[in-house]
Amino acid sequence: MKTRAETLKETAHGLAKGLTRQFATLLFPPVCSGCERLVAEPGSLCGACWAKVRFIEKPYCPVLGTPFSHDLGAEILSAEAIADPPPFERARSVAVHEGVVAEMVQGLKYNDRTDLGPWMALWMLRAGTELLDGCDIIVPVPLHARRFWFRRFNQSAELARHVARLAGKTFDPDALKRVKRTRQQVGLGSNARRLNMSGAFKVPEAQEIKVRGRRVLLIDDVYTTGATVKAASRALLRGGASRVDVLTFSRALAKELPI
Numbered sequence: 001m002k003t004r005a006e007t008l009k010e011t012a013h014g015l016a017k018g019l020t021r022q023f024a025t026l027l028f029p030p031v032c033s034g035c036e037r038l039v040a041e042p043g044s045l046c047g048a049c050w051a052k053v054r055f056i057e058k059p060y061c062p063v064l065g066t067p068f069s070h071d072l073g074a075e076i077l078s079a080e081a082i083a084d085p086p087p088f089e090r091a092r093s094v095a096v097h098e099g100v101v102a103e104m105v106q107g108l109k110y111n112d113r114t115d116l117g118p119w120m121a122l123w124m125l126r127a128g129t130e131l132l133d134g135c136d137i138i139v140p141v142p143l144h145a146r147r148f149w150f151r152r153f154n155q156s157a158e159l160a161r162h163v164a165r166l167a168g169k170t171f172d173p174d175a176l177k178r179v180k181r182t183r184q185q186v187g188l189g190s191n192a193r194r195l196n197m198s199g200a201f202k203v204p205e206a207q208e209i210k211v212r213g214r215r216v217l218l219i220d221d222v223y224t225t226g227a228t229v230k231a232a233s234r235a236l237l238r239g240g241a242s243r244v245d246v247l248t249f250s251r252a253l254a255k256e257l258p259i
Contacts (some may be wrong), residue, residue, distance in 0.1 A: 033107065034049030065091045120249050140161075140173055219248070
């Protein structure tokens, strides 16, 4: 049982946090991530920007998560999934990579907008319900050590950390390592992206126990051609994972490449 002093201390701490949060809100009122109108919560969208988001809903390819214009049946695969089966089991994304969604990804990735992470993770939680139900561990796509040093944080790890917390799952940012210093993927075509990512990832020997026989949910910010998550999935499977699923915040459709 807590003493009266401990109870008073916790109450005072809670009040102090609340006052600090209110003061910060007065100084830096939350604005829409798309148009900078005032909104109720940091990292959220106003009604007008929300209406412009193209959420990826069924019908979609059960493997790649690519949206279909018509419902062709629950088991119908996309042409890409048939022609080039991926190493992962399933991929899901929140929304199409355009407009405010692309701005949120770029804001988190390049402009230190870590305040967007919790909100983006909430959307990912909804889009990845079926993947989260069956996973044992959540692993982010890692950055190379040199790029991490320059950027100071890994945007995929930020998303994965928040998703794991919300879902009550194990989060391990060290289970997969980027061992090859790759070029930036932006502007590269599909074949160049694939070659660029070949051999880029490895499960360190000391980390194999964390993934061996386990169902891994791999998280990244955006799915473009799939070269990155495919290379990372292969490395996890070589490391002993029993299955890999992929969850990203946004998805670039073929007609919108490159990004």
